[in-house]
Amino acid sequence: MRLVASLPERRHIPLPPDDREEKILFFRRAREDRAFREAQRASNEFLQLQATRPWPDFPEPTAPAPAAEEAVAPDFLPSDLRVPSRQEVAGLMMRWQQPLVIEGAVRTCSGCGAYRDWIVFCLRDESIWLRCRAGHETREPSLDAAWYNRNSGPVDRWHPTLEDGLRHLGH
Numbered sequence: 001m002r003l004v005a006s007l008p009e010r011r012h013i014p015l016p017p018d019d020r021e022e023k024i025l026f027f028r029r030a031r032e033d034r035a036f037r038e039a040q041r042a043s044n045e046f047l048q049l050q051a052t053r054p055w056p057d058f059p060e061p062t063a064p065a066p067a068a069e070e071a072v073a074p075d076f077l078p079s080d081l082r083v084p085s086r087q088e089v090a091g092l093m094m095r096w097q098q099p100l101v102i103e104g105a106v107r108t109c110s111g112c113g114a115y116r117d118w119i120v121f122c123l124r125d126e127s128i129w130l131r132c133r134a135g136h137e138t139r140e141p142s143l144d145a146a147w148y149n150r151n152s153g154p155v156d157r158w159h160p161t162l163e164d165g166l167r168h169l170g171h
């Protein structure tokens with residue numbers, strides 16, 4: 001009871017504006033609110049339109065791909081475990097630690113003479129490249145994508161950059 005009695009005066013309740021200036025200000029604010037709501041509504045409609053209809057300038061092939069991926073990739077997978085779309089893939093890579101024997105001969109790096117611990121790339125054009133520990137890269141025309149697929153395991157990771165992949169493979 002005492003607390004209620006000692007509450008400050010109800011000064012916060014606005015008195016009805018009785019002079020001209022106050023009225024104008026109030027009216028203007030209401031109009032601004034309405035303008036804001038209208039802008040908001042227009043922007044929401046625009047966003048919905050964008051979501052349902054592909055933007056004319058958007059490259060067509062990229063639009064259906066993410067939706068298809070979303071369907072197969074569960075949400076709980078971290079982004080680095082999600083399978084990238086075909087367009088995003090620059091190539092495949094694997095580490096090949098033992099000597100690489102091609103047509104009966106052990107491959108050596110022409111740059112440094114290394115004969116083991118390679119990174120083998122299979123690029124989008126299906127060419128095979130070897131990269132030694134020192135970073136010398138040479139194309140290996142005797143090998144092809146079929147050889148790569150026979151000798152590599154399933155893809156279990158993907159990396160946003162080549163450097164990232166090399167780091168992951170210990171190079």
Ligand SMILES: [Zn+2]
Binds near residue numbers: 109111113134135136
């Ligand atoms: Zn080398």
